[in-house]
Amino acid sequence: MTVGRSVLDPDDPVATSAASTLALEGAWDAYVLDGPDAFLDSWLPRLPTEALRVAFRMHGPGRRGLEDVAVTPSPGATREELAGERLLARGRDFLFVRPSLFAGADGERGGVLVTMGGADPNDATTLACEALKPLAGEHPVTVVVGALNPRFEDVASRFGHGMRVLRQGEVDFDEELKRAAVAVINGGLTRYECVAARTPFVALSLDEGQAAYTEAVVASGFGRHAGLLSSTSPRTILVAVEELLVQPAKRLEMAARATDLVRPDAADLFARTLVRWYTSIAPRRRP
Amino acid sequence: MERIETPRLYLRPMRREDAESIVAWRSEPRTAAMFFSPPPTLKQHLDWFDSPREHRVDYVVVEAASDLPVGTVSFKDVDLERRSAESGTLIGDLASRGKGYGLEAKVAWCLYGFAVLGLDRIDVTVRRDNEPMLRIEAALGHETLEEAVLPNALGEPTAYVRMTLPARRATELDVFRSVDRHGFVERLAARLARG
Numbered sequence: 424m425t426v427g428r429s430v431l432d433p434d435d436p437v438a439t440s441a442a443s444t445l446a447l448e449g450a451w452d453a454y455v456l457d458g459p460d461a462f463l464d465s466w467l468p469r470l471p472t473e474a475l476r477v478a479f480r481m482h483g484p485g486r487r488g489l490e491d492v493a494v495t496p497s498p499g500a501t502r503e504e505l506a507g508e509r510l511l512a513r514g515r516d517f518l519f520v521r522p523s524l525f526a527g528a529d530g531e532r533g534g535v536l537v538t539m540g541g542a543d544p545n546d547a548t549t550l551a552c553e554a555l556k557p558l559a560g561e562h563p564v565t566v567v568v569g570a571l572n573p574r575f576e577d578v579a580s581r582f583g584h585g586m587r588v589l590r591q592g593e594v595d596f597d598e599e600l601k602r603a604a605v606a607v608i609n610g611g612l613t614r615y616e617c618v619a620a621r622t623p624f625v626a627l628s629l630d631e632g633q634a635a636y637t638e639a640v641v642a643s644g645f646g647r648h649a650g651l652l653s654s655t656s657p658r659t660i661l662v663a664v665e666e667l668l669v670q671p672a673k674r675l676e677m678a679a680r681a682t683d684l685v686r687p688d689a690a691d692l693f694a695r696t697l698v699r700w701y702t703s704i705a706p707r708r709r710p
Numbered sequence: 711m712e713r714i715e716t717p718r719l720y721l722r723p724m725r726r727e728d729a730e731s732i733v734a735w736r737s738e739p740r741t742a743a744m745f746f747s748p749p750p751t752l753k754q755h756l757d758w759f760d761s762p763r764e765h766r767v768d769y770v771v772v773e774a775a776s777d778l779p780v781g782t783v784s785f786k787d788v789d790l791e792r793r794s795a796e797s798g799t800l801i802g803d804l805a806s807r808g809k810g811y812g813l814e815a816k817v818a819w820c821l822y823g824f825a826v827l828g829l830d831r832i833d834v835t836v837r838r839d840n841e842p843m844l845r846i847e848a849a850l851g852h853e854t855l856e857e858a859v860l861p862n863a864l865g866e867p868t869a870y871v872r873m874t875l876p877a878r879r880a881t882e883l884d885v886f887r888s889v890d891r892h893g894f895v896e897r898l899a900a901r902l903a904r905g
Binding site: 679 | 763766
């Protein structure tokens with residue numbers, strides 16, 4: 424089976440371009456797509472019907488049944504069920520994180536890493552930098568500004584005197600994350616990257632949906648939630664970060680908890696799940 | 711955890727304001743002789759406390775009835791890959807010695823290490839002539855790894871015993887259940903059963 428994978432992100436022109444290419448390409452047996460539900464619902468009908476369609480959906484399986492396999496990565500327990508021939512899977516075993524984040528996550532650490540994703544349309548980077556200004560003299564603060572964030576110059580000029588402000592791509596992000604004592608993030612998949620790197624996070628949420636996932640991870644014993652971006656304050660962020668910085672025991676407890684939350688072998692496990700399911704339905708699907 | 715409870719004690723994370731008590735305990739001559747390094751000054755202790763202190767956890771042992779700190783427990787060299795750590799236990803308040811607090815604190819501390827930090831083994835290095843501590847380690851089921859002569863805090867050659875406590879021991883011995891107030895033994899048993 425040949426598998427093509429695409430990340431469909433309406434804010435990411437590179438990914439959107441890749442998606443366009445994918446939709447025109449008919450040589451693959453399986454398509455693995457992830458992105459916002461509306462985007463998936465738009466793209467899935469365009470794929471060749473003889474191909475397997477695997478969709479990663481944040482909010483559960485699509486009601487229209489456009490995909491053969493619907494996967495919802497979440498911090499909850501892993502569950503798999505069949506709906507007719509469709510495989511519906513959800514849970515923590517489907518959280519895929521780069522292997523490089525797991526390796527060497529036990530090294531020396533210090534300081535705070537701020538990372539708010541590629542475009543950061545809500546300017547969470549500036550809010551986090553404002554929040555961390557009081558501790559930048561005592562603890563090194565590194566700010567990684569997303570490649571698509573147009574505010575790099577502004578952030579660098581406002582905060583660069585006390586913080587290390589870098590463009591995404593200028594540094595080995597995984598190593599930076601593994602060397603930080605605490606990360607300030609805006610939820611999303613970065614929360615699971617923090618888990619893999621065993622770097623406790625203080626997360627801001629863009630919306631209630633993101634908040635729910637972050638709360639689930641926090642309830643599992645990892646990280647802190649500083650609330651919705653629209654209602655949190657620099658003070659709330661600062662207090663949460665300081666609490667983690669002055670409590671090595673708490674950080675260590677979270678690091679220990681992380682070993683149960685994200686699996687380094689999740690991709691292999693999913694591949695086996697996919698093959699098992701496909702083997703069971705193949706005789707009916709392709710007589 | 712904010713508080714680890716036992717029948718007569720509770721353990722809580724070490725705070726900056728504990729500094730004077732800890733330095734006083736460490737400076738008591740009989741206690742100082744048990745350590746590998748000389749007693750710290752208050753400034754040295756605070757500098758250490760304010761440092762990142764990666765790979766270690768430090769709690770204070772408090773007598774529940776009086777709410778007074780009586781000692782410390784620690785894990786250093788915590789290795790989450792190998793699931794191991796080196797433990798330290800000190801009942802520094804001389805009036806609190808001889809009451810079984812050391813055993814009670816150590817049991818709760820090991821349970822925390824196994825159940826919350828996910829350790830598979832906890833090592834300890836004890837002076838060969840520190841009989842009270844050796845009795846505690848024996849009661850908990852420690853296995854001797856080796857005996858060695860190492861320089862003490864004054865640089866004098868001193869006999870030490872290096873021991874290890876495997877996690878499974880906490881599910882086998884009643885002493886762990888008798889101190890456990892948090893369901894640590896059940897959590898540990900479940901983890902070990904999962905492999």
